[in-house]
Amino acid sequence: MANTVIAVDVMGGDFGPSVTIAGVARAQGERPHTSFLLYGDAAAINAELKKHKSLAAVSTIIHCDVNVPMDAKPSVALRAGRKTSGMWKAIHAVKEGEAQASVSAGNTGALMAMSKIILRMQPGIERPAIACIWPTMRGESIVLDVGANIGGTAAQYLQFAAMGAAYARTLFGLKKPEIGLLNIGTEEMKGTDEVKRAAEFLERSELNFKGFVEGDGIGRGDVDVVVTDGFTGNIALKTAEGTARQMAEYLRQAMSSSLMTKIGYLFARSGFAALRARMDPNAANGGMFLGLNGVVVKSHGGADIDGFATAVDVAIEAVDADMLGETSRRIEKIQVLLDDVWAESLD
């Protein structure tokens, strides 16, 4: 396998290089064909690389003085970090072909703004989307968009479906991933007009469209790819995260309520450890930016070492499985439908 180069903004996230570089090192251990460009404070990076010799051997450090603030508005972050920040330079390395993918745990809005400005859209795609990996009862599914766009047109939902299908093939190796449209009822009567129009066109597409999916169908694993707009998708994702935390807290309270439950907890420790592993959000970390001329992965700001390693791993898989080429081919296949949707909107 050819050498894959990943550009990493190591200063982003809540913990900085101590977590991000350890995460990169963990991912690199599994993927020996990968080398890294590390953007950030050179002294801090060098200090961390001393602990990770094999990573140091395949890394190039690019010192950057400027960091994008975690909480700044995208427009402010852009003014502060354009051309100078590690975030910008890491994405720019993808555009220049110096790296095949970029990973950051920094400010999401800034990362999306810079990615779109630097990389621009793939042909036939109007808007980027953020895709997340959602743990389900059947394994994992992809949900998009979870935050790049508010609202969506039928054409955009079609494009999201094609992008999501390409990503599911990349990540899960599925040839015909099942696609669902998130809606408030599985009957055809409900939902916004654009969602209903999107369903009509998806029925006619070469995509493996299974119809509407309700909120509880995501975690049940009804389909491999759930398509929605970024407002609804983000609220669904955050609501699920909140509910999982709430359940975990209820469980903690229940298990510490009496001596007997505490003893039971001790006996059942291995079961609780397995449960925690399945509920660990770090295991599904890595928001993939889809639709751009380059692979960009957003890690949760609060990800731990395993979480950041997962995000790096997702980036490597997307490169190795040619996600961008797969996306282009799928968009080409639905181009006639996209033209029809557009023509209909002129009626």
Next chain:
Amino acid sequence: MANTVIAVDVMGGDFGPSVTIAGVARAQGERPHTSFLLYGDAAAINAELKKHKSLAAVSTIIHCDVNVPMDAKPSVALRAGRKTSGMWKAIHAVKEGEAQASVSAGNTGALMAMSKIILRMQPGIERPAIACIWPTMRGESIVLDVGANIGGTAAQYLQFAAMGAAYARTLFGLKKPEIGLLNIGTEEMKGTDEVKRAAEFLERSELNFKGFVEGDGIGRGDVDVVVTDGFTGNIALKTAEGTARQMAEYLRQAMSSSLMTKIGYLFARSGFAALRARMDPNAANGGMFLGLNGVVVKSHGGADIDGFATAVDVAIEAVDADMLGETSRRIEKIQVLLDDVWAESLD
């Protein structure tokens, strides 16, 4: 306390009179000042009432031959059940003043359509909303709309906020319930234009507006009332329900994975029972239809006896605490703001 009369469509739901009548009986046991009008098949109702003597003593049976099918579209259900069905007649009893509230576990769309046609909107309210009770880490919150409307204008969000505040006062006894607007970021930069406009007007209102709430803030109990549109709210609700079921299934698998975890489960039984009680969706059953000239409560179709009893109980509380009057007063207080929003939309 004056006698409260509740009109119940006993044929709706997945289980029919055996569950609904037992649920009414359970609610009546706690609320001796309440009497009931029971709409449905007289033979089936009489058979069930034999098991519930004290309910029989305060019940009037109104025989109806026509039932609204659970899965029909609202328009079809309306044609099938207008004037003749138990669902219609139970709501009509509220309009006629024969009852103060109506409860059904039947077809949601049909119940909303009939409720709006029969009862019409309270003055100053454009659209009805469905409010649910959401268990949180702090207790319970109200979330609306969870399914009556797709999308919303700033004026409608304001009205929902006033309606939700009135309901929170009714149900939780809170004088100044905290209100939040569901959004995808807590910064002011995000969200749809209508949500942002609604926030500006809510800041100026007499309501206790706390700003934006993200998906994970609902279950954390950030505010007492979460306002959103019916598309987003329904997907958030279903996603939370699905995630809770997923966590329960993970827990079940973890606890049955080995002999040790099974022994631990036995020791911790009381803790798991407490956990199940907190995760029981029946404990929070009862979708309140807000904005209409009458109290209508929708029970989950799959509710058990306790669940249906909760829905009946919510209806009784809404009547006893004068939810409709409270709603009118809150809408009056924001009338000037509503006029301003409307005028601005003409600009």
